[in-house]
Amino acid sequence: MKKDAAKDIKIAFFDVDGTLVDMEKKIISPKMIETLKRLKKNGIILCIATGRGPYMVPTFPGIDFDVFLAFNASYCYTKDEVIFENPILIEDVRKIVANAAAINRPISVANVEGCAANGCDKDLADYFAIGKQKVKVADDFEKIMNGKVYQLMVGCGKEEYEALLKDVDGARITAWWPRAADITPAKGNKGVGVEKVLEYYHLKKENAIAFGDGSNDIEMLQAAGIGVAMGNATEDVKAAADVICGDVTEEGIYYYCIEHGLI
Structure with missing residues (x-):
């Protein structure tokens, strides 16, 4: 992504485990908190995309996410309304x-x-x-x-x-x-959730960036204009991504956002 492409990004999607949170330490780093706060300050809509249910979605100090894609995006919602739901038969x-x-x-x-x-x-x-x-x-x-x-x-x-x-x-x-x-x-995944959320906000694919590390993130990375695989991502995720940033343990998202003018 060229530095001036940052102006097109209006919404960001983040996986949790292995992306926002180090799987070993099981905590979010101060630098990742800073990154999210600065993205929000720059007017970027923050979305958390996880396999967890709404009752298990983590909260982080000082961070107010706008949209939640729970159950691998089978249930997508804001604080005020449900955007999309797709229960299993x-x-x-x-x-x-x-x-x-x-x-x-x-x-x-x-x-x-x-x-x-x-x-x-x-x-x-x-x-x-x-x-x-x-x-x-x-x-x-x-x-x-x-x-x-x-x-x-x-x-x-x-x-x-x-x-x-x-x-x-x-x-x-x-x-x-x-x-x-x-x-x-079968017809639900994080990519479908990204599409539904973009539709809800009247945004285009090129307005979205997504970060992930696991196989359940592949469709999400492909649905966003820029799909970023973590340095610790599995090989299939890296192959599906547009770009690879640093490892979660090395503040990969923070340095990526700095380098590309997102924060």
């Missing part, structure tokens, strides 16, 4: 839960209010711990799974993906951690 939710049980994997379903699981194993517990959450095993799991479900979370490896999605047409796996997966609507 009930029949697909039921099939996925049955498929998980068949391979002895407990599973958690998520709606806007929270998560409910039918059990827990180490992989699922460790996955929730990344977001500083605990798995909630619910007595009314069946009732919740038959309501609006935006995402399912299950501990698994890649070799289990096929079994989990057996005979399921309307859902897909979006994974950013090797020991677990998020299962989301």
